[in-house]
Amino acid sequence: MKRILAAGLVLAGLTAPLAAEEMKQLNFGIISTESSTGLAKSFEPMLKDLEKAVGVPVKAYFAQDYAGVIEGMRFKKVDLAWYGNKSAMEAVDRADGEVFVQTTKPDGTKGYYSLIIANVDNNAVNNLKDVVDCSKGLTFGNGDPNSTSGNLVPSYYVFALNKIEPNSCYKRVVVSNHEGNALAVANKQVDIATNNTESMDRLKQLRPDDAAKIKEVWRSPLIPSDPLVWRADLPDDMKAKIYTFFLTYGRLGPEEEVARQRAVLAKTSDGWGVFVPSSNAQLYPIRQLELFKTRVKTQNDDKLSADEKAAKLKEIDAQLADLDQKMKTTPAM
Known part of the structure; x- marks a missing residue:
């Protein structure tokens, strides 16, 4: 554990002299996967423990959508946040964010799956073939544009690869968070919707009748577990406190305290295990997926001339090659 902490601190650039700046408060951003009331209750115990560890008040920061938390970080209203991989990528690119740890499940797994769900009574939709059949006139619940499992992953594997544009394929398209999409399907307000295995596990706990x-x-390939991201310009001494807290939480200390912290994690969000070190390299597969999606759309774009299409594809392929090289040479955390 000490070796993990030391290596992570070096990777995170925490060996510089401590900043003189003192922070009066730490704002923790939480993406809107469900109602803010439910999320606040879920995160409160862990954030109270973080508050004790860093020595300043820690306040939860909510927004109506994922973009609101990203913009909050960009304008320094959010100091660190729980994101999905796609929204973390946006935070890194647009808000000077930096991935520093990754969530895990209580059993130690570091991944989850995107889903397309339907009501159990809907006999017209049972598999991917039914989902991409535009003649069925289905209604569709899509996820937040910055959601990995609710938007990015299905937009490539379900729609781009099958040359489908949801707005033209389906009779009606609405956008909501994971909880909203699940309840819309359960109540037969939409025929199909995006979701993920983590959100469905949480729904089974909180609303088993709806689940x-x-x-x-439909189920996607494995998606890396969610990262935590901090602002790269946070004072080094504050980064060190935050990093130490998350890497030791549920791991080190008296047996009873470790057990209590593990119990807190198990009730946070959809149910977490201990945190593991991570970095922006965690986002490489997500960047790759975004480029693949763009490549498929470009390849299928009949409005482009042959020369325009060739030039765009060449540029995308160069970006993919560069990303592939980074993935091969970046050491695993």
Whole structure:
């Protein structure tokens, strides 16, 4: 554990002299996967423990959508945040964010799956073939544009690869968070919707009757577990306190305290295990997926001339090659 902490601190650039700046408060951003009331209750115990560890008040920061938390970090209203991989990528690119740890599940797994779900009574939709059949006149619940599992992953694997544009394929498209999409399917307000295995696990715990009305009709390849991201310009001494807290939480200390912290993590969000070190390299597969999606759309764009298409594809392929090289040479955390 000490070796993990030391290596992580070096990777995170925490060996510089401590900053003289003193922070009066730490704002923790939480993406809107469900109602802010439910999320606040879920995160409160862990944030109280973080507050004790860093020595300043820690306040939860909510916004109506993922972009609101990203913009909050950009304008320094958010100091660190829980993101999905796609929104973390946006925070890194647009808000000077930096991935520093990754969540895990209580069993130690570091991944989850995007889903397309339908109501159990909907016999017209049972598999991917039914999902991409535009003749069915289905209604569709899409996820937040900055959601990895609710938007990015299905937009490539379900729609781009099958040459489908949801707005033209489906009778009606609405956008909501994971909880909203799940309840819309359960209540037969939409035929199909995006979701993920973590959100469905949480729904089974909180609203088992609604969860029982939902069936899975498509599952993605494994997605890396969510990262935590801090502002790169936070004082080094504050980074060190934050990093030490997350890497030791549920790991080090008296046996009873470790057990209590593990219990807190198990009730945070959809149910977490201990944190593991991470970096912006965690986002490489997500960047790759974004480029693949763009490449497929470009390849299928009939409005481009042959020369324009060739030039765009060449540029995308160069970016993919560069990203592939980075993935091969970046050491695993």
